[in-house]
Amino acid sequence: MTEAAIRTSGLTKYFGDLAAVDGVDLEVNTGEIFGFLGPNGAGKSTTIRLLLDQLRPTSGHGQVLGLDLRERSLQIRQQIGYLPDDLSLYPKLTGRQTIDFFARLRGGVDMAYVDELAARLDADLSRKVGEYSSGNRQKIGLIQAFMHKPALLILDEPNSGLDPLVQQTFQEMLREVRADGRTVFLSSHTLSEVERVADRVGIIRHGRLVVVERVDELKRKAIRRLDFEYSEPVPASLFAGVEGVRAAEVHGAFAEVSYEGSVNKVLQTAMTHEVINLHSRDADLEEIFLAYYRDTDDNDDPQGHTRSSAPSASKDGSHVQ
Amino acid sequence: MSNELLAHELRHRRNGAVVLGLVLAGYAFFALAISGSLRQTVDNLTKNMPQSLKAFVGSNVPGGYIVGETFTLIAPIALVAYAVIAGSSAVAGEERDRTMSMLSAQPVTRTRILTAKACGLALSLVAVTALFWAGMALADLAYGSPLTPGGLAAGATHLLFLGLAFAAIALAIGAATGRPGIASSTAGGIAVAAYLSNAMLPLAGMGRWAELSPWYYALGSDPLRNGLDLPHLGVLTGLGAIALFVAVLAFRRRDLKG
Numbered sequence: 001m002t003e004a005a006i007r008t009s010g011l012t013k014y015f016g017d018l019a020a021v022d023g024v025d026l027e028v029n030t031g032e033i034f035g036f037l038g039p040n041g042a043g044k045s046t047t048i049r050l051l052l053d054q055l056r057p058t059s060g061h062g063q064v065l066g067l068d069l070r071e072r073s074l075q076i077r078q079q080i081g082y083l084p085d086d087l088s089l090y091p092k093l094t095g096r097q098t099i100d101f102f103a104r105l106r107g108g109v110d111m112a113y114v115d116e117l118a119a120r121l122d123a124d125l126s127r128k129v130g131e132y133s134s135g136n137r138q139k140i141g142l143i144q145a146f147m148h149k150p151a152l153l154i155l156d157e158p159n160s161g162l163d164p165l166v167q168q169t170f171q172e173m174l175r176e177v178r179a180d181g182r183t184v185f186l187s188s189h190t191l192s193e194v195e196r197v198a199d200r201v202g203i204i205r206h207g208r209l210v211v212v213e214r215v216d217e218l219k220r221k222a223i224r225r226l227d228f229e230y231s232e233p234v235p236a237s238l239f240a241g242v243e244g245v246r247a248a249e250v251h252g253a254f255a256e257v258s259y260e261g262s263v264n265k266v267l268q269t270a271m272t273h274e275v276i277n278l279h280s281r282d283a284d285l286e287e288i289f290l291a292y293y294r295d296t297d298d299n300d301d302p303q304g305h306t307r308s309s310a311p312s313a314s315k316d317g318s319h320v321q
Numbered sequence: 322m323s324n325e326l327l328a329h330e331l332r333h334r335r336n337g338a339v340v341l342g343l344v345l346a347g348y349a350f351f352a353l354a355i356s357g358s359l360r361q362t363v364d365n366l367t368k369n370m371p372q373s374l375k376a377f378v379g380s381n382v383p384g385g386y387i388v389g390e391t392f393t394l395i396a397p398i399a400l401v402a403y404a405v406i407a408g409s410s411a412v413a414g415e416e417r418d419r420t421m422s423m424l425s426a427q428p429v430t431r432t433r434i435l436t437a438k439a440c441g442l443a444l445s446l447v448a449v450t451a452l453f454w455a456g457m458a459l460a461d462l463a464y465g466s467p468l469t470p471g472g473l474a475a476g477a478t479h480l481l482f483l484g485l486a487f488a489a490i491a492l493a494i495g496a497a498t499g500r501p502g503i504a505s506s507t508a509g510g511i512a513v514a515a516y517l518s519n520a521m522l523p524l525a526g527m528g529r530w531a532e533l534s535p536w537y538y539a540l541g542s543d544p545l546r547n548g549l550d551l552p553h554l555g556v557l558t559g560l561g562a563i564a565l566f567v568a569v570l571a572f573r574r575r576d577l578k579g
Contacts, residue, residue, distance in 0.1 A: 052426050054577040074428055082426040088419035088579070090333075104325040105427040144423075 005030045005152050005183035006051065008062030008069075013046055013055055013207075020046040022207035023060065028185055033178050035194030035215065036187040038204035044187040045085045047204065048156050052082060065151055078106070081145035085156035085187070087137060091130030095140045098129055102144045109148045117143045120169055134161035146173065153177060153184045159193045171197045195219055220261060228255040228270050229277040242269045326429065330441030334407065338445035341403055345449065346456025349391055353460035353468075356387035373523045388468065393540050396453055397480050401512050404446060404484040408491030409504030411438040412572060416499045419579035431573050435496060439565060442488050450481040468545060475544040482557040483539035487512050489564035497571035499578040535560060 006028035013021040021043045028034040038044045049055045051064055053073035062069045064076045089098050103109040118125055123139035124132070132140070138161040145153055153174075159167055174184050174197050188194050194201060195215050203211040211218070223246055230253040239248035239257050243265040246258040259266045270278075367375055367386070412435060415421040424434065454477035461468055487508060495504035519536035522528060531537045538557050542550035 049422070049577075054422060054425050056574075056576055074430055077426060078428040080426070082423075084419075084422040084426070086419065087423070089423065090420060092333075101325065101329055102423070102427060105429060107428075141423075 003030065003066045004028060004063075005032075006034075006062070006064050006185060008047075008051075008060065010060035011047065011050060011057055011062050012059045013043075013050055014058045019207045021050065021057075024204070024207075024209045026062075026202060026209060026212075028183060029200075030183050031178060031181045032199045033174055033184040033186060033194075033197050035191075035198035035201040036185060036204065037191060037194060037201055038187075038189065040189055042189075042204045043207040044189075044204055045156055046207075048082075048085075048154055048185075048187060051154065052077065052080070079151040081148065081150035081153045083138075083141045083145045083153075083155045083158050086160075087141040089129045089137060089140060092128060094128050095123065095125035095132070095136070098140055099125065099143060099147065103147065106148050113149070114143060114147050117146055117173075120173070121166055135163060135166070138162055139166070142170065142173075146177075149180075149182070151182055153182070153186075155184065156187045157189070158186065159188065167193075191218070191222065223258050223260050224263070225281040226257045226259070226263070226266060226270070227279040227281065228257070228275055229253060229279075230255070231274040231276050234273045238273070239266070239269055242266060326434065326437035327440050330411075330437050331444060334441055334445040337403075337407070338448045339452070341399065342449040342452025345396055345399055345453040346459075348395065349453055349456040350460040352387045352391045352395075353457060353466055354464050356466065373528075376523065388466070388545070391457075392476050392480070392545060397483060397536070397539060398516075400446070400449060400453075400480055400484040401487045401516075402509070403449060404442075404488035405491045405505055405508045405512060407442055407445065408488035409495045409508055410501040411442055411492050411495060412568075413495030413499050413501040413504055416578040417501050421577055421579045425577055432569055435492075435569055435572050439489070439492060439568070442492060443485060446481060446484045446488060450477050450484065453477060453480075471548060472545045475548045478549060479539045479542075479544045479554065479557075482554050482561075483535055486535050486557045486561040486564070489561035489568070493564040493568035493571070496568040497575070499575070 004027045006026060008024055008026045011021055011024040011026070012019065024043075024047060026047075036044055036047070046055060050057050051062065051069060053069060053076075056070070065079055067076050069076070090101075093101065099114055103111070103114070117123075118139075121139045121142060123143060124136055125140070129137060129140065138158070142155075142158065145155060158170065162170060174186070177184055178199075184197075186194055186198060191201075195218075198215050201211075201213055201215050201218055202209055203213075233252040234250060234255060236250045238250060238255065239245050242248075242259075244259040244261040244263075245266060246260060248258070249256045255270070257266055257270070410417070415424055425431065454473060457468075457473045457477070458470055460466070461470065461473065490511065491504050491508035494507050495501055498504060515534040516536050519531045519534035519540070522531040531541070535557060538550075538553040542553050544550060
């Protein structure tokens with residue numbers, strides 16, 4: 001099977017005057033884990049709901065598993081496992097009844113596999129859904145999405161409410177799906193949730209697909225941040241000119257450093273003074289966009305625009321890039 | 322697969338329908354139980370009233386005022402209110418509760434979802450009406466009354482069809498808009514306006530206009546006395562069928578919420 005698992009061309013959805021999804025050309029390969037990244041409200045869920053025929057496109061079209069979105073939605077949905085964003089289930093059903101209901105709508109599934117999934121995710125199926133924590137509800141949603149071993153998993157913000165241990169199990173499960181030759185379409189608003197598992201990432205912003213990139217490439221370009229706390233004030237120019245540093249702000253004994261690429265040089269520099277505490281922060285997507293645009297648009301300009309807030313960097317004339 | 326949707330729907334409606342049915346049955350039972358002794362009193366009060374006012378008060382039916390109140394006021398209003406509330410949330414309620422996105426992602430067509438909802442709604446109305454009828458019939462057996470079991474069954478059937486028609490209207494508005502609030506207020510408003518026009522217009526000498534009201538086809542033929550009126554039931558059925566047809570068309574066409 002070489003056809004794309006998802007292919008859209010010019011997919012557009014307007015709500016009134018607002019273009020929630022605007023001319024999206026998307027191609028997700030069979031057998032890959034594709035991360036669909038974007039800030040909240042960027043159009044991720046709208047795109048997904050177009051794929052599921054819950055919303056009807058204003059223009060454009062698409063195929064899922066080689067089948068037309070509109071004409072063959074029923075056959076598409078037979079082969080899809082879906083977890084919606086902000087999952088809601090029937091509060092009066094137990095976890096088990098919920099699974100049974102969706103299993104029967106699919107014409108039955110292997111219940112031994114359901115039990116296996118429940119055990120792996122450490123999900124409680126015995127109580128009513130209304131009494132569950134959001135984490136356990138999310139687990140029910142995941143079991144429901146995985147239980148029929150669908151050819152394509154479409155998961156909208158699946159990590160929400162899962163504790164880190166379960167997230168690890170979940171990522172293992174995603175890798176197994178990929179090893180099985182099946183496809184995962186994984187939406188998220190944070191890069192860290194998808195970078196460990198995804199092969200490629202598409203970034204949507206204001207309804208437009210702005211980047212499709214291999215994850216390793218994106219990570220290479222992504223800006224990360226480290227905050228250092230020192231035992232005593234350090235020179236304001238400490239990080240000036242260090243390889244990879246984009247911006248550095250030093251206030252007495254505190255330093256905030258944005259960098260890209262390898263962390264080694266940053267750490268080496270940082271540890272020339274006594275570090276008491278170290279805190280790493282995720283680059284947010286906005287910064288990734290900026291990094292991406294900078295690298296594609298400004299390659300000819302060695303100075304770049306560094307958004308530098310380190311006064312020392314300009315004082316001693318070194319540019320941080 | 323469709324059966325599973327229907328079973329799910331019935332499980333969801335079961336408690337509400339059974340409770341309402343039992344309350345109506347209990348009410349009907351006791352209403353009939355005391356109607357014998359009250360009849361004389363009420364008859365004295367209303368014997369000089371014009372026919373249309375008697376109809377409005379409900380004292381012109383066999384069994385007198387109490388039975389009239391039960392059949393022309395309490396039971397139909399309870400049944401129609403239930404029909405409107407349940408109908409308006411049947412489809413749109415899943416969108417309000419945000420369960421629709423899971424349900425509609427399953428391999429079931431929208432038409433199938435809607436059909437299951439409509440069948441579940443109809444069966445729960447049948448259950449409510451049947452319990453109500455059973456309460457009446459039981460009291461009739463125990464205390465005796467001028468009512469016949471056939472008349473009771475006919476009266477209950479007419480009420481059932483009235484409920485079905487309003488349930489279908491509420492379902493259709495909900496299916497078209499995805500908003501249970503709009504559906505229940507619109508369908509409820511229509512039901513109240515139709516009820517008042519059926520009850521009031523004859524008092525104002527405009528009896529023909531009352532025939533525009535669905536309530537006329539539920540009560541106008543006096544089914545307790547005259548049995549089933551098939552043309553009237555046909556009108557209510559047609560109304561429900563048109564509403565269902567609109568519901569399917571609208572629901573298949575639009576963007577789903579939630």
